[in-house]
Amino acid sequence: MKRLKDMKAAKVRAGDTLGTRMWKKVVFLVSIGRNAIVVIIGLVTAYLLDDHQPFIITGEVVPGLPAVRLPQFTAVVNGTTLSFGDILEDIGSGVAIIPILSILGTVAIANAFCGGKTLDAKQEMYALGFCNLLGSFVQSMPVTGSFSRTAVNATSGVKTTAGGIITSVLVMLALAFLTSHFKFIPKASLSAVIMCAVLFMVEYEMVAPIWRARRLDQLPLWVTFLACLFWKVEYGILVGVAVDLALLLYSSAIPKINVSTIKKEDGVKAAYVLVEPCTGLFFPSVDYVRAAVNKAGISTAEGSLTVVLDCCHLTGLDFTAVKGIEGLCSDFQKRQQPLILANASPNIKKSLACLDPHIKITSTPEELHSLLRCVSLRNEVTATCDQSAAVSARDGCSHNTQQQLCNGAQQQCSVCNGAQQHCRDLQR
Structure with a gap:
């Protein structure tokens, strides 16, 4: 009956005769009124079988509208008066779960039927x-x-x-004049109406797209479903939320990190190692990122090549993250290996600069290029000095001779000196 109105044969067309239109309208009304039809059929059947009743029927329903009065904070059950605390204890976790489910259901319905218009969830909750x-x-x-x-x-x-006003009027009329007939409604027919209404709400067709989009999302889906099925709905929802939060924390604690080696212009020698965290840096992921950058510095950069940590995804830092970067800089200083923090926003640069005034931080590609050039020239000078010292030691030169050779190597390139000065200016 639910599918009748969606059939092509039930759709009204421009060339339909009056009789055809009326027939299609009847099919449409039968389709949308299926719940009432089932209940009426069950009611009539139970009424005709009154003397030989095979069903469990609804029974007497108090007629009339409820009285307007202050909410009751006590209840009398089987002659025992229950206090407000006893009522809350009897409801249990439903005190929190019922409002949550109510809000989720209302907002979900509004999203489904808003027709692409902007939805204000706050207004839905107010209503x-x-x-x-x-x-x-x-x-x-x-x-x-x-x-x-x-x-x-x-x-x-x-x-x-206005549709809600019409529904309210119909409900009040039914309470005022039809409650005596509710007695013969079989509970089985009411159960069937609820089961069929809920059955079509199961979005089983979403399982395959979720699997194709992100397989890990199947875990909270099936954990929630099985927990609600074999335990309780409220506990199943809480378990599903807990599993989803655990997955969220896991992805935050172990972010994806790309490590690549950037070559020089000749395309042969390595210029530096680029480390790119794909997410922000906060408390859960500090240790993991620090370990990954250190691993890249030791293995990929072989403990000597410059490592550039791309900070473009760092939108903010908490205190633990700042301390973690401070420890990372200390690790590289102990190995005497250059570490540069690139593409840092002004806020990130301000937070990190308070750690150490000599920390290498850049915000633009030009600053990064200048700092890399400075580090490269400094390494060349150091290598030349070490080579001169080794030659002088091999030839039996004195310490003064070694120092003169090293000083001469440092003075060979005026561009190097200018780059070093520029580097110090950038650091300041």
């Missing part, structure tokens, strides 16, 4: 809270949105909130 607050004065059940009723309204052509 929901206002309805529950007023409902407490007429002994109402907890109020939330209904997927099935909203879908029926949408397919029926409802465009405004």
Whole structure:
């Protein structure tokens, strides 16, 4: 019956005769009124079999509208008066779960039927809270949105909130004049209506796209489903949230890090090793990133080549992250290996500069290029000095001769001296 209105044969066309249009309208009304039809058929059947009743029926329903009065904070059950604390203890975790499910359901329905318009979830929660607050004065059940009723309204052509007024009037008329007939409604027919309404809400077709998009997302999906199925719905939701949070923390604690070797212009010798964390740096991932950068400095950069840590994804640093970078800089200083923090935003640069005034931080590609050139020339000078010292030691030169050779090597390149000065200016 749900599918009838979606069949091509039930769609009204421009060339249809009046009789055909009327017939298609009847099919449409049968499709959207399926719940009422099933309940009425069950009611009539139970009424005709009154003397030989095979069903468990609803029973007597108190007629009339509920009285308007202050909410009751006590209840009498089997002659025992329960206090407000006893009621809360009996409800248990439902005190928190019911509002959460109510909000989630209402916002999800609004998203599904907003037609691409902007949704203000705060306003939805205000409306929901206002309805529950007023409902407490007429002994109402907890109020939330209904997927099935909203879908029926949408397919029926409802465009405004006046549809809610019509529904309210029908409910009040039913409570005032039809409650005596509710007695014969079989509970099985009500159960069937609920089961069929919920059955079509199961989005089984989403399993395959989730698997193709990110397989790890199947874990919270199936954990939540199985926990709700074999345990309780409220506990299943909490378990699913906990699993999802654990996956989120795991991805934050172990971010993806790309390590690559950048060649010089000749395309043969390595210029530096680039380390690129793909996410921000906060408390959970500090130790992992520090270990990864150190590993890249020792293995890929062989403990001597310059390592550049790309900070373009660092949108902010907490205190633990700052201390972790401080420890990372200390590790490289002990190995006398250059470490440069590149593409740092002004806020990141300000946070890191307070660690050590000599830390190498750049914000633009030009600054990075100048600093790399400075480090390269400095390494060349150091290598020349070491080579001169080795030659002089081999030839039996004195310490003064070695120092003169080293000084001469340092003075060979005026460009080197200018680059070193520029490097110191950048550091300042």
